[in-house]
Amino acid sequence: MTVEAPVSAPYTFEFCPADNAIAPRCMLLYYYHNSANHTNFMDFTLLKHTFHQTLLASLPLALATSVSMDAPPLGKLTAFVNPRSPKYPEVKRHTDHEHTIKNMVARGFARGSQPPVLANMRMLADPLAGDALAMLEVVYMADGVGLAVGLSHAVVDITGFRMFVEQWSRLCRSTVHAELPQYKAQKLYIDRTEFWRMVTKEPAPPPSPFDRHLEELAGCPESSADRQVSEQEPSATYRITVPDVLLEQLAKSRRPADPQPSVPALLSAILWKALVRAQPSPHPQFAYFANSLTVRPLHKSLAAFCGNAVTMKYIHMPVAHLLHTDTQDVAVEIHRAAREFTGGQFARIIRGYMEPQGYMGRLARFVENGRAPRLMVSNVSRAGLYDEADFGWSGPEKIVFPADIPQGLCIFLPMSSAGGIDAYLCTTRSVIESIAQDDQLKDHIAIYEQGPE
Template sequence: MAKQVELIFISSSLVCSSSPASFSKLELNSWDLRALKIVPIQRALIFPNPLAQPKQFLIQALKTSLSRALHFFPPLAGRLTSTAHGGDMASFLLDCNNAGADFTHAVASAVSISDIIHPTYIPEIVSLLFPSSVAVTNYAGIAKPLLAVQVTELADGIFIAFSANHAVVDGNSFWHFVKSWSEISRGAESISKSPVFNLAAGDDTLIHLPTLEKNLVSPSQSPQRVFNFSREKLDRLKEKANSEAGTDKISTLQALMAHLWRSTVRSQNTNGSSSCVLVIAIGARARMRSSPDAYFGNASYAATLAISASDLLEGGLGGAAVKINELISEQGDETARRAAEEEVRFDEVGRKGSGPPPLIIGSSPRHDVYGCDFGWGKPVGVRSGKVHKVEGLVFVFPAAEGGGIDLEVCLAEETLRAMEIDAEFVTV
C-alpha cells in the first residue's frame, strides 16, 4: 500500500539574479526549438540532514546563493518570447529579462530518505516532491518560469528538486548550472566553469508552429525502477562484450546498453521478426569542433539503431554491443552538423505501430551528479520526475558508489518483473 504523505507548503517566491545580465536576448538553436514540443528536465538530489544548520537558515542561504548563481546563468531567470509571422510561422527568442526562477519550500516530515530510495519501484511520493509551477510543455515557458526549484524537508534529509525548461538547457547545461550553484552555496565568489552563450545575431529562425499547447509526448503510466550496476559488474560486462566480439573497442556504457536492450526484448517476449529500436541521445559538444564544452543550451540529438529481435538475441551481448559501437562511432562533426541543420518538426513522441516501444537512452554517467555539494556533504541519491515519462525511457546516472552506474528505467510492470528474474540480466 502506498504511504500517505502530507506535504505542507511553507512558501513560494520568485528569485531573481543578483545583478542584470550583460545581454538581453539569446537566439534559440534548432535543437532548442525542437524541445518546445516536449517537457522540462526534472531531476532531484537527496541529501542527509545538515547537522550544523537550522532549516530556516538553510532555506534562506539556498535562495541567496541561487540569486547569485543566476547572475552567471541569466537565461534561467528569463522567459521565452515568440513572434507570429503569419501562415502559422513563428520565431522564438530567449529574453533574459530577470523575471525570476520559482523557489518553493515544503515539508514532508513523515517521509524519510529510505522511503524514496529503498523501494523496488520508485514510489509516487517522489513525483509529489517536484515543483508544479513550471510549464507542462516547454512551449508554455513564454509565460512560466524557465527554472523552478522545490526544497522539501524530509524526516531525515533534504530533497532538492529542479524543473528546467528543455528549450533552454540540455543535460550538460543543467548539471553545469546545479554544480555551479552548489559551489556558490559553499561560499565561492565565482564559479569554476563559466558558461558560453550564443548571442542572437541576424534574423530569427522561422518555424512552422503547430498547436504546441498540446503536449506531444504520449504519457505512460508505467512504473519506474532503478537497476544498479557496480564497478565490478560493469567491468565483467565490458570484458564479456569485447571477448564475444573479438575486439577491445566496446566501452563500458556500450556494453551496458546492449545488456539492458537484450534483457528488455527477452522480457517482452518479442516476436523474432519484430523490429527492435534503440534510441541514444548523442552529445554534440565533443563532436562539433566549433562547440565549446561550456556551451549553455541544447547540443544533443538522437541516433537510432533498429534490428530484429531474433538477430539481437541470437547475436549475443558482443553482437549487440558491436552494433551500438558502430552507431556511436559514426557520430562525428559532420553527422552532428547535419542533425543541427535538419528541419524543425513537431511529431508526437512515444510508441508508434504495433511493435515494442523503442528503448530511449538519455542522460549520462559522466554528469557530475555527486559533485553537487551545497555545503553539507554530497548527495546520497538522484531521481527524475515523472512528467509524462514514456514507456521505454531510460536515464543513465552515475551511482553513489564510485565507478558504478544506475539505470532509471520506465517500462511496463510485467516487463520489469520479468527482467528481475532474467538470470542473464541479473547475474553478471
C-alpha cells in the first residue's frame, strides 16, 4: 500500500519562532473495536507502513533528516528534508490486558479508562535533541486496537494535516473490515507543567510589555462609572453564536493587507469595538487584552485550558487607539501580534497561567476591585477560518464551561451547533445589549444567557 509523495527534491523549512527547541504535538487518538474477533486485526507491519507512507505523501516535513538552530538558544530553527531518503519515525507496539474498548465507550473515553501508554503520552518534542516530529503508538487490547498519532505543530499546516487525517483514516479502515464500528477520541492537549520545566532551562526572559501594562493598570484609580456598574448591575455568562454564514461574509469583507487578518482576528476587532463603545467612560489609560490561546475541548470540559501553544500571545491596545482606528486595521494589528513573538515571551505567558500571581490571578484581582467593566480578553487565531483549523475534531462537542469565568473574559470555541464559532463572554446585560445592536453583528448572531450546567 503506497502513496506517492508530492515532493521529491531535498528542501529546507524554517520553523515558527515559538517552535524553537519546543514542538507541542497535536495528538490524535483512534480506537478500533474488534467485535468480530478477526485474526491479525490491524496488522502491525501494515499499520507502520501505512503511517510512514501517509506522512511521506501529506506531511514530508515530519520526516526531517536533520534539525539545526543558527543562534542558540532562541535562533532560527531550520529542518532539512530529503523525501528520497526520509528519516522515518519509530512506531512502537504495546500490549494492554487490563483496559478494553468496551469499558472506554461505557465511560465516555474518560482518561482513567484509556491505556496508560496513550493517556500519559508526552505531548512535547525537542527536535534539537533528536525527537521525531511525528510518532505512532499502537496498543493491542483484548477487544481492539488503540492508535495514538502525534504530529508536531511545526509540521501541521492546514492543507497537509487535513490530507493526512483523510488518508490515514481511509488507509487504516482498509486494514479493518468495513462493517466493524470505529471509535475515535481525539484531543489537542499541552501539559503546561512539563512545558515549563523544559522552557526554564533557558535564562529568565525580561518583563514583557504585557506585564508592564498590567502594572500600570494596577496603579490606575478606579473610575466612578466602573464602581457604579460593578455595584448596580450583575454580570452573567452569555453565549454568542456566530454561524458559518457570518464567518463567510467576514472572510469576504477582508480587504487586501499584508498580512491579511484571520477571520477570528477580524471578529475580535468587531467585538472589541462594540464592547468599548458599550463601556461607561473607561479610564483613558485602560487597554483591552487579547489572549490568542486557541482553546480546545478536553474530555468535554474547559475547567483547565488546553490549546495550540504556537498561537499563544497577549495583545493590548489603548482605548483611544481602538476607537479611532478602522476595524480592519485593528484586525491586522491583532493578527500580526498573534504571529510575532519569541519563545521567551511564550514561556512567561505559560508561567502566568500556572502561578497565582500570574495573568489569571491579576485578572481576578481586577474583578474583585470593581474594575471588571474595563476588562476584555478574547481569543484569536492565526488560521483563516476555525473550521479549516479544527485539528481533527469530528464534530460539535458539548462544552461544560467553568463556573468562575472572570468578568470580561471572552473565549471563542472552534465549533458550535450551527457549525460556526461560539463566543462565551462574562459581562453585564447592558454590554450584551450594545453588542446585539452592533451594525456588523446584529443580523447574524444569536445571544443566549447561560444558566448553570
